Amino acid sequence: MKEILKEWKKFLTESSLSRLYQHISEHDTAIITAFRNDLSDMSKCGDGAVATEPDVTNMMRNRDLKATLLSLQYGVTKVRGTYIEDFDTAEAVEVGENSLFVVNLLDEPEFFDLITELGEKYCQDSVLMIPQGGENAFLRGTNNSEFPGYGENVPVGSLTMGQEAEFMTRVQDRPFTFGEGLDTYKSLSRNERMAVKSIAKKILG
Numbered sequence: 001m002k003e004i005l006k007e008w009k010k011f012l013t014e015s016s017l018s019r020l021y022q023h024i025s026e027h028d029t030a031i032i033t034a035f036r037n038d039l040s041d042m043s044k045c046g047d048g049a050v051a052t053e054p055d056v057t058n059m060m061r062n063r064d065l066k067a068t069l070l071s072l073q074y075g076v077t078k079v080r081g082t083y084i085e086d087f088d089t090a091e092a093v094e095v096g097e098n099s100l101f102v103v104n105l106l107d108e109p110e111f112f113d114l115i116t117e118l119g120e121k122y123c124q125d126s127v128l129m130i131p132q133g134g135e136n137a138f139l140r141g142t143n144n145s146e147f148p149g150y151g152e153n154v155p156v157g158s159l160t161m162g163q164e165a166e167f168m169t170r171v172q173d174r175p176f177t178f179g180e181g182l183d184t185y186k187s188l189s190r191n192e193r194m195a196v197k198s199i200a201k202k203i204l205g
Contacts, residue, residue, distance in 0.1 A: 023103050026132065027105060032099065033122075035062065039058070058098070068203045074103060078101075136157075140154075
């Protein structure tokens with residue numbers, strides 16, 4: 001996100017409220033993307049960042065990121081991370097990018113460290129970490145951009161449901177819902193598992 005986060009809020013449809021809350025209340029979760037405005041600009045990236053070949057698109061990068069997350073046995077669903085430029089003014093406009101909501105299904109203690117590593121590999125300004133229960137979420141800087149700064153943790157508050165805000169998350173055109181369910185490694189076919197493992201090996205080494 002390019003704007004300084006003043007607070008973190010999400011708004012939901014009633015039908016999906018229990019699903020989302022269950023994921024967050026039972027496990028650590030995170031939101032991450034592989035999207036970048038200029039894929040050729042590596043000036044703020046760390047040494048471990050994945051260089052993007054000319055014919056690779058943001059959608060392809062997100063596909064590879066999702067495959068890698070699935071191979072690590074995390075639950076993954078697509079969401080749309082958004083922020084509103086000129087929030088609370090007549091000129092307000094919503095800007096967004098395709099993101100992935102990730103659930104630490106096996107409650108592995110290194111979950112946030114692995115999400116951080118992937119944020120660095122994809123040269124993200126930051127990744128959003130959501131501790132179990134939704135309290136005290138924070139952004140962690142994963143490249144050398146000015147905000148939040150590499151390795152810096154910036155608190156963004158706790159989960160708030162039921163209202164629109166400057167920063168929020170959508171699934172398709174709807175509020176933050178999870179009716180589509182989580183993708184998991186176990187839910188993949190044999191061929192899909194082979195493809196996922198191949199992509200993850202390329203990303204993780």
